[in-house]
Amino acid sequence: MPQGFNYQQAGACIEGAHYAYNIINKVELRKGQKVLINGASGGIGTATVQLLRHFGADITAVCNTKNIGLVKSLGANKVIDYTKEDFTKDSEKYDHVFDCVGKSTFGKCRPILKPGGVYISSELGPWSQNIFYSLISAIFGKIPGKEGKKVKFPYPPNILRSIKLVKKLIEEGKFKSVIDRSYPLEEIADAFRYVEKGQKTGNVSIIVDDDLE
Numbered sequence: 469m470p471q472g473f474n475y476q477q478a479g480a481c482i483e484g485a486h487y488a489y490n491i492i493n494k495v496e497l498r499k500g501q502k503v504l505i506n507g508a509s510g511g512i513g514t515a516t517v518q519l520l521r522h523f524g525a526d527i528t529a530v531c532n533t534k535n536i537g538l539v540k541s542l543g544a545n546k547v548i549d550y551t552k553e554d555f556t557k558d559s560e561k562y563d564h565v566f567d568c569v570g571k572s573t574f575g576k577c578r579p580i581l582k583p584g585g586v587y588i589s590s591e592l593g594p595w596s597q598n599i600f601y602s603l604i605s606a607i608f609g610k611i612p613g614k615e616g617k618k619v620k621f622p623y624p625p626n627i628l629r630s631i632k633l634v635k636k637l638i639e640e641g642k643f644k645s646v647i648d649r650s651y652p653l654e655e656i657a658d659a660f661r662y663v664e665k666g667q668k669t670g671n672v673s674i675i676v677d678d679d680l681e
């Protein structure tokens with residue numbers, strides 16, 4: 469655990485970061501590359517913004533009006549409010565599009581990807597097509613006929629590697645756990661009901677034992 473962190477903070481900073489790090493590791497990220505993150509206010513999204521800031525990406529984050537300040541404070545260079553604009557119609561072109569809430573498709577995001585750009589979603593897609601596209605991309609090195617663009621699927625393998633990176637960044641003051649709200653263990657059903665709405669900001673934590681705080 470990072471020094472000075474309690475269990476609640478430590479627990480809330482690792483799951484999203486683990487998936488975020490595995491999304492980022494699927495691409496050959498170079499400093500200054502343009503990356504668009506959809507769902508930047510969620511558990512995986514808030515971690516992806518912070519890790520991409522650490523790796524020096526030029527970040528465009530997509531979120532709701534109420535979370536614009538938060539995602540900017542985490543490291544986004546530009547924010548698109550999805551209640552006002554459709555990010556898939558953006559005039560900007562991106563090296564990578566990461567959909568951290570799985571609400572988009574490769575087909576819709578293709579126009580905003582640069583040639584050779586990579587699309588990654590945390591979900592399978594409405595017809596589970598992301599698995600098929602990622603297999604095609606692995607076999608041919610791209611999706612044929614789509615300007616060298618690729619789809620990758622973020623199967624998360626190495627949790628120890630993620631924990632070590634996040635611990636280091638927290639201790640250097642470069643990563644923070646974003647906690648929307650906390651519930652005591654006795655109210656865990658309410659916590660699940662809240663999370664299932666798909667509208668939490670960052671993470672929801674469960675306090676197992678007050679003495680551990």
Ligand SMILES: NC(=O)c1ccc[n+]([C@@H]2O[C@H](COP(=O)([O-])OP(=O)(O)OC[C@H]3O[C@@H](n4cnc5c(N)ncnc54)[C@H](OP(=O)(O)O)[C@@H]3O)[C@@H](O)[C@H]2O)c1
Nearest residue numbers: 507509510511512513532550568569571590666667668669
């Ligand atoms: N592939 C894997 O290994 C893997 C692993 C873990 C999770 N997942 C999947 O990844 C997804 C994300 O998980 P999570 O826990 O990070 O999500 P989450 O925290 O529940 O995401 C909620 C956030 O998404 C935002 N959001 C909702 N609809 C949106 C939209 N249409 N456009 C942009 N933002 C939107 C919400 O903001 P507002 O409500 O304020 O708009 C909220 O802040 C889930 O679907 C989960 O099943 C995949």
